[in-house]
Amino acid sequence: MAKELTSRSENYSQWYQDLVIKADLAENSAVRGCMVIKPYGYAIWEKMQAELDRMFKETGHVNAYFPLFIPKSFFSREADHVEGFAKECAVVTHYRLKNDEENGGIVVDSDAKLEEELIVRPTSETIIWNTYRNWIQSHRDLPLLINQWANVVRWEMRTRLFLRTTEFLWQEGHTAHATEEEAIEETQKMIQVYANFVENFMALPVIQGVKTENERFAGAIDTYTIEALMQDGKALQSGTSHFLGQNFAKAFDVKFTNKEGREEFVWATSWGVSTRLMGALVMAHSDDNGLVLPPRLAPVQVVIVPIYKKSEQLELIAKQVDAIVAELKGLGISVKFDDSDNKKPGWKFAEYELKGVPVRLAMGPRDLENGTVEVARRDTMEKKVVPIEGVAGYIQTLLEEIQLSIYNKALGFRNQNTFRADSWEEFNDILKNKGGFISAHWDGTTETEEKIKTETKATIRCIPLNNEPEEGTCIYSGKPSKQRVLFALSY
Secondary structure, three states: OOOOOOOOOOOHHHHHHHHHHHOOOEEEOOOOOOEEEOHHHHHHHHHHHHHHHHHHHHOOOEEOOOOOEEEHHHHOOOHHHHHHHOOOOEEEEEOOEEEEHHHOEEEEOOOOEEEEEEEEOOOOHHHHHHHHHHHOOEHHHOOEEEEEEEEEEOOOOOOEOOOEOOEEEEEEEEEEEOOHHHHHHHHHHHHHHHHHHHHHOOOOOOEEEEOOHHHOOOOOOEEEEEEEEOOOOOEEEEEEEEEEEOHHHHHOOOEEEOOOOOEEEOEEEEEEEEOHHHHHHHHHHOEOOEOOOOHHHOOOOEEEEEOOOOHHHHHHHHHHHHHHHHHHHHOOOOEEEOOOOOOOHHHHHHHHHHOOOOEEEEEOHHHHHHOEEEEEEOOOOOEEEEEOOOHHHHHHHHHHHHHHHHHHHHHHHHHHOEEEEOOHHHHHHHHHHOOOEEEEEOOOOHHHHHHHHHHHOOEEEEEEOOOOOOOEEOOOOOOEEOOEEEEEOEO
């Protein structure tokens, strides 16, 4: 099987595009800027959804669903919010269709204009807070902890599968609280949930931090973020959690009566991750042979390929494999026995390497005679012959070993590609010749932040939560600085 992947060193961007398509994760659709997520890609997203949904429910959240269309006037109620999304919105202006058979079908009736234009959901704060006005009257109605799994539309000029598409899938949490402290606690709790998921299931180390005022979500008081480093040295924002203060409550007049009988505006948060995590999964771990999937998110964790020449040999192998499959399934391990006869073993090996199946077993007549099986791990491409007896337990341990190994490799890469810069010259040299995260002093002004972005395209990814105070000098302006922040080129 010819993989035909561009190498990462030759063209990282093309390698990513090739891999997403050839590994059957997704493809471009007939609608400009939109993608088709194929079954194998969607199976990975489903595993992500399942784990995140479990985490949300363990922290007291419940799921609901809100409309795709949002009245345009809702956006104008929160000034920063409307300004932040004004250039990304898709707008519905007409509502009625009529059949024009003479001219080839359905056309828009120019007279059927909506009384108020509708925005196709770019995010749901406005429609949800308009709804919450009817749900919240008393402190007994709080906290309100709602999550929504949905699609959103943000008009993009330059698109890339999973990373930036006009329509994408995500979840968005929207919570209401009686006090500022409770809302801040929720915001911080959910960024921890995201970090836990990305590190323990995606095997991807992240840096938790707070966005600068310039990089905050439109309408937020504070935005918390997790930032991950891809193999090309660029950062990827992998999840955000926003403390919204009382901005949306005031915009939509959402009040509650507190325990003392006084009326107050509620406090709000929102938080979300999207199918962008699929892009992170590909870019952070995969290689020139194809996907490298962490076992906890792999749709198929183990594949077994028989090697035979005669049908009698396949029958004997299948009997042995049936017992292995039963043991693996009993341990909660997803396994596939590929006994299809239309592809040779070598082709199958290449296909499952491309698709990132963590463990591959190969078994032939000689293995049956010796009571052994060949075990190949995808992350290191190492092969080992082990006894059939006890192989299920061996694989269970191996999958955990692979999960940890993939994480440690990504962590090692990030550590090797995180640098300190103490001058403008040093900063530019790292950006040009190394990439990665750059820890450097910044004077705290939006003006300096924008100038650095304009001149280098590097942005402040976050102010790390574990930052220690450190007196210094801004690398650009030379003004005093009290702490370092994290810069990087990004997606």
